[in-house]
Structures are given as C-alpha cells and as structure tokens.
Amino acid sequence: MTTTRFRHVRQRTLELCAGLSAEDMLLQSMPDASPAKWHLAHTSWFFEQFVLGRDPAFRPRDPAWNYLFNSYYQSVGPMHARPQRGLLSRPSLDEVRDYRHYIDDAVSNLLSRHDDPELAALVELGLQHEQQHQELLLTDIKHAFWSNPLQPAYRTPIAPTVANTVPLRFVDGNEGIVEVGHRGEGFAFDNETPRHRSLLHPHALANRLVTNAEYRAFVREGGYREPGLWLSDGWATVQREGWQHPLYWQDDLASEFTLAGVRALDPHEPACHLSYYEAEAFARWAGARLPTEAEWESAAQGVAIDGNLQDEQRFQPRAASAGEGLLQLYGDVWEWTASPYVSYPGFRPLPGSLGEYNGKFMCGQWVLRGGSCVTPREHLRASYRNFFPPHARWQFAGLRLGQDR
CATH class of the missing domain: 3.90.1580.10 (paralog of FGE (formylglycine-generating enzyme))
Known part of the structure; x- marks a missing residue:
C-alpha cells in the first residue's frame, strides 16, 4: 500500500464535490440517501475508527463525532439516526474538510512508517469503502437535485450519443x-x-x-x-x-x-x-x-x-x-x-x-x-x-x- 494511492482516492472524493455549494452538501432528499458532507465525514471516520484506532495511544479528533458519523456498526457504538443526517449543520463543512486533512496526514504518516501487511489490508478496505461512497455521493446528489423544482444540473451538459441501437441477440x-x-x-x-x-x-x-x-x-x-x-x-x-x-x-x-x-x-x-x-x-x-x-x-x-x-x-x-x-x-x-x-x-x-x-x-x-x-x-x-x-x-x-x- 502506498501513500500515493491513498491520497489519490481520497482526493477524488473531494473532486466530485468541487462544484457543490455548502447548501448542496447538506441536502438529504430521502432516508436512503445521505448528504455529501456526511459522506466526506463518514469515510474519514472509517479510517479513524478501523485504521488509526488500532493504536491504543490514538485519540479521536472529536469523540462526539463517533456518534455522528458511524453508519451501522452497532458493535462500535450508537449512531445518529440515518434519516436525520441532513439535520447536521454542525460541524461545518470547513470543519469536516479539516477533519479529512487531519485523517489523511495521520494515515499517510502511518503508512510511511510501517511496512505492515495487516495495516495495508485495512487501508485498502477503507479505500474500497470510500469508492463505494463516491458512487453513493453521485447517486444521492442526483436525487436531491431532482427533488428541487428547479432541477439544477450537477455538471455541464454532455454531448449526445450518436449511435443506432445494436440489434438484440x-x-x-x-x-x-x-x-x-x-x-x-x-x-x-x-x-x-x-x-x-x-x-x-x-x-x-x-x-x-x-x-x-x-x-x-x-x-x-x-x-x-x-x-x-x-x-x-x-x-x-x-x-x-x-x-x-x-x-x-x-x-x-x-x-x-x-x-x-x-x-x-x-x-x-x-x-x-x-x-x-x-x-x-x-x-x-x-x-x-x-x-x-x-x-x-x-x-x-x-x-x-x-x-x-x-x-x-x-x-x-x-x-x-x-x-x-x-x-x-x-x-x-x-x-x-x-x-x-x-x-x-x-x-x-x-x-x-x-x-x-x-x-x-x-x-x-x-x-x-x-x-x-x-x-x-x-x-x-x-x-x-x-x-x-x-x-x-x-x-x-x-x-x-x-x-x-
């Protein structure tokens, strides 16, 4: 596991949010969806809980966030109700981004100091988990924008496909x-x-x-x-x-x-x-x-x-x-x-x-x-x-x- 891959996947999540406002990133249009801000925080919490938390001396950035950003890990502790994630105006988006940077630096430092297959496997699981949330972030913001009467666009229009249907066989x-x-x-x-x-x-x-x-x-x-x-x-x-x-x-x-x-x-x-x-x-x-x-x-x-x-x-x-x-x-x-x-x-x-x-x-x-x-x-x-x-x-x-x- 290299810090390059770790940083690349983590940066990709931020890139997907580049065109979203702070208001966009707080939207939760239905219980099955989550705000983009919550996705940013939860994926960071995953690394904090399951990678950095292996060290008994490690202290969470903010212990109260364990409750806010746990998803469904009952054995870890209680969590904020999923349908109410859109009510979390605090911590602010800037605080969540700072949290991500804090976790990124801590995990990168850990990877640079340890050539540990078990650590590498946990980080890879975290990155695969993050990629799942990259996809969820896009599906969730699409539903949120569709729910808006203005039906705004997340991205610029795409060129139409010039093709005929391939015959079905x-x-x-x-x-x-x-x-x-x-x-x-x-x-x-x-x-x-x-x-x-x-x-x-x-x-x-x-x-x-x-x-x-x-x-x-x-x-x-x-x-x-x-x-x-x-x-x-x-x-x-x-x-x-x-x-x-x-x-x-x-x-x-x-x-x-x-x-x-x-x-x-x-x-x-x-x-x-x-x-x-x-x-x-x-x-x-x-x-x-x-x-x-x-x-x-x-x-x-x-x-x-x-x-x-x-x-x-x-x-x-x-x-x-x-x-x-x-x-x-x-x-x-x-x-x-x-x-x-x-x-x-x-x-x-x-x-x-x-x-x-x-x-x-x-x-x-x-x-x-x-x-x-x-x-x-x-x-x-x-x-x-x-x-x-x-x-x-x-x-x-x-x-x-x-x-x-």
Whole structure:
C-alpha cells in the first residue's frame, strides 16, 4: 500500500464535490440517501475508527463525532439516526474538510512508517469503502437535485450519443459445473468468498442492456397497469407509490432528469434507475427472465474491465457500440440479477466489527453486477457483488435479459 494511492482516492472524493455549494452538501432528499458532507465525514471516520484506532495511544479528533458519523456498526457504538443526517449543520463543512486533512496526514504518516501487511489490508478496505461512497455521493446528489423544482444540473451538459441501437441477440452461456467467487488475487470483499462450484443449466444472455426505447414500449403498452406481470410485492409497491415509468423520466416519456439536468430521452441508451420489481416485470413482458449472478459472473470472467465508468466522467449511461459477444458487461448501469443476496457456501465474515460490513445485510436484498457509469473502474472485478432492496430506484440500475435454452 502506498501513500500515493491513498491520497489519490481520497482526493477524488473531494473532486466530485468541487462544484457543490455548502447548501448542496447538506441536502438529504430521502432516508436512503445521505448528504455529501456526511459522506466526506463518514469515510474519514472509517479510517479513524478501523485504521488509526488500532493504536491504543490514538485519540479521536472529536469523540462526539463517533456518534455522528458511524453508519451501522452497532458493535462500535450508537449512531445518529440515518434519516436525520441532513439535520447536521454542525460541524461545518470547513470543519469536516479539516477533519479529512487531519485523517489523511495521520494515515499517510502511518503508512510511511510501517511496512505492515495487516495495516495495508485495512487501508485498502477503507479505500474500497470510500469508492463505494463516491458512487453513493453521485447517486444521492442526483436525487436531491431532482427533488428541487428547479432541477439544477450537477455538471455541464454532455454531448449526445450518436449511435443506432445494436440489434438484440442472445449469446449462449456456459453450462455445467463452473467456479464463481473471488480467486484470491488482489482485493475482494468478504461476501465475494469463498470461491465455489455452481451448476448452470443451459441458458443464454442478451448481448446488450435493455434500452430506453424498449422500456418505453413496455410503459406505453400498459406494463405498469398489468398486475399479471409483477411480483406481488412489486405490484403493491407500484400501486402504493404511483409508479408509471422509471424514476427520472418525465411524464411525457420523451425527456429525463440527469446529472446534467433535464434532457431528451435517448432511445438507444440503457434504461436506468429501475427497481428490481421493474426489471423483473419487464423481463416477463419480454418473454425472458433476469440472469442469475452465477450466469453473469461465469460470462464475465476473463473479460477486461472496460466501459462507461466513473473514470469517463460522463455520469450517464451510453448506447452500446457494435461488437461481438456480450457488450456493456461493465459500466453504464448495474444489472439486476435473479439472485437473492445470500452467503456463499462456507462464507465467513471478517473478524470483529468489520464483520458487520456485508454479512448482516444478507436478507431481503437482491444482487446486482457489473458497475455503472458512476463506479470507479479500479473498484470492479468479475466477482463483485452489489446488493439493494428490491424497491430501490435511485441507483444507476438497469437490466440485461436472460433466457433458458
């Protein structure tokens, strides 16, 4: 672990906030989202708690902030209620930025003095955690700006995609016994382990993601009015919430809200900001199904991690380019799978408080794969398992179709 990588990832978070005002960074538009200022503080608290706190002589910058900026680590201590993070006008933004600099200097100093594999592993976990919050920061500020009647832009408008839709076709997947899960080289979260065998039945995956035009046809043909297409909980959610189209689409089905403001809906771009319920209903309507996570991972193993990711700074899904095989495996939108988020055979969470990171959420959530246009490239790998509850829509999530053979 080098201080260069540590500083680079930490600086990237600040860069994502460069165009935001102090008022922007205090916004919390719904309980599932967090203010940008809280993201800056919480990611620093993580290093303070789990890296610097290993030293018995270390003293926190402000002990009261342990309560403010803990997220869900019950074994560490109590925490401020998540839906009320937007009420934390104090500490000020300047104080939070000073806190980040303080933590950056302390961790950098520690890394320069110790060549310790255990320390390096903890810092790497902290950086991977920070990259998750970089993505959350962008998804959360998008929801906050959309909630504003002015619907302001986070960034300057992006150039429209000049492309035609790649024809949809299905590519046969691997079948029989395959191995999935992290291979052991490089970083992985505990929920990606252990590597194990899985049985795949004959199946095929769509060569690309479902497009806006295809999803709009589902909407126009009454997809949100036909209960037979929906899971029971999904239909109840549609009725309760009054869903009629994807989250950021305008009612005219011709425009959508993006991080660059409202723009015309590009029919060739991947459909985005869909819940699991919507993705599953569309797949039924299309006479297909969602892939399992084992099917997706088996197809993605050995494929270079390339695509429309955060590094491109487009922050918006992009139409597929013509090519052979499976396109858009990485980037653009997270792909909902048909797999519930449960442990792998032989799973063991990390020891101590860090064991709360993933394992305790293995109930009532569904797995997504592949990353999105706001995911850092170096954060991804074929075995990466994202997870959200089935009603979640504010993430950059879409779908790829699968089918049995």
